[in-house]
Amino acid sequence: MAAPFRPRKRLGQHFLVDPNIARKIVAALQAAPEDPVVEIGPGTGALTGLLLERYPHLTAIEIDPRAVAELKARWPELDVRQEDVLKVNWAELAEEKGGRLHVVGNLPYYITSPILFALLDAREALAEAVLMMQREVAERLVAPPGSKTYGILSVAAQLWATPALLFPVSRHVFRPKPRVESAVVRLTFERPLPDVDPELLRQVIRTAFNQRRKTLRNSLRRLLPSGTPLPDPWAQARAEDLSPDDYVALTRWLHATTA
Numbered sequence: 001m002a003a004p005f006r007p008r009k010r011l012g013q014h015f016l017v018d019p020n021i022a023r024k025i026v027a028a029l030q031a032a033p034e035d036p037v038v039e040i041g042p043g044t045g046a047l048t049g050l051l052l053e054r055y056p057h058l059t060a061i062e063i064d065p066r067a068v069a070e071l072k073a074r075w076p077e078l079d080v081r082q083e084d085v086l087k088v089n090w091a092e093l094a095e096e097k098g099g100r101l102h103v104v105g106n107l108p109y110y111i112t113s114p115i116l117f118a119l120l121d122a123r124e125a126l127a128e129a130v131l132m133m134q135r136e137v138a139e140r141l142v143a144p145p146g147s148k149t150y151g152i153l154s155v156a157a158q159l160w161a162t163p164a165l166l167f168p169v170s171r172h173v174f175r176p177k178p179r180v181e182s183a184v185v186r187l188t189f190e191r192p193l194p195d196v197d198p199e200l201l202r203q204v205i206r207t208a209f210n211q212r213r214k215t216l217r218n219s220l221r222r223l224l225p226s227g228t229p230l231p232d233p234w235a236q237a238r239a240e241d242l243s244p245d246d247y248v249a250l251t252r253w254l255h256a257t258t259a
């Protein structure tokens, strides 16, 4: 379907024009028909119509008033909210909708990482997220420890959710075409949450990866009380060598040591 208005580059507007890919994305959701589903960035509705067929309680969050007007005209029953997705209070929305949310969307790529971090922070309000994003970011979400692309996003996604890379998507199925290739990812939020101070954990991960070439003995020095060295084998390791569970163990040790 042609866009009924001029796509805005600064809003990451690349509209999906392949109905098979749209169907595959909707089919990847594990939500039951009565579950609350939230679409991020419905745009001209490439996914919205299909989603509504299955999920009558769909909520859509779109920043562009032109798209909101189109969506309201086409689907008067749709709960569409003109809002910045980065300002959504996911816990409040889950409360309002009566259960953990299933999030779906073809993301605006200029804010993929902030959206992912916001969803990971809101993990307790969410059941799953099926998201199309740049392939490079999708690969980072599932990157194993020790690999070149393993970073803060990988650790956070693998700690607070279970990420799965579902399928790649060619740049040729969008209008206008983006410069990069895409992929669809499912994040499932049913992992038992580790019992650890999440703020300290965040600080440890950020501090380690901000100086990823240094050994942790050096990069984490400022988080330790003076005179307390980091024990081996952590001391010799670099940020990318630690698994998400290793970060939890290290944070627990740090918490006990500095308490």
Ligand code: SAM
Pocket (backbone or CB within 6 Å): 011, 012, 013, 014, 015, 016, 017, 040, 041, 042, 043, 044, 045, 046, 047, 061, 062, 063, 064, 067, 083, 084, 085, 086, 105, 106, 107, 108, 109, 111
């Ligand atoms: N779902 C449509 C599709 O698949 O064709 C559109 C996807 S397009 C890649 C991203 C959508 O996100 C656009 O409709 C854009 O207006 C919207 N968007 C951009 N920034 C946003 C924000 N901060 N909050 C909510 N929606 C936003």
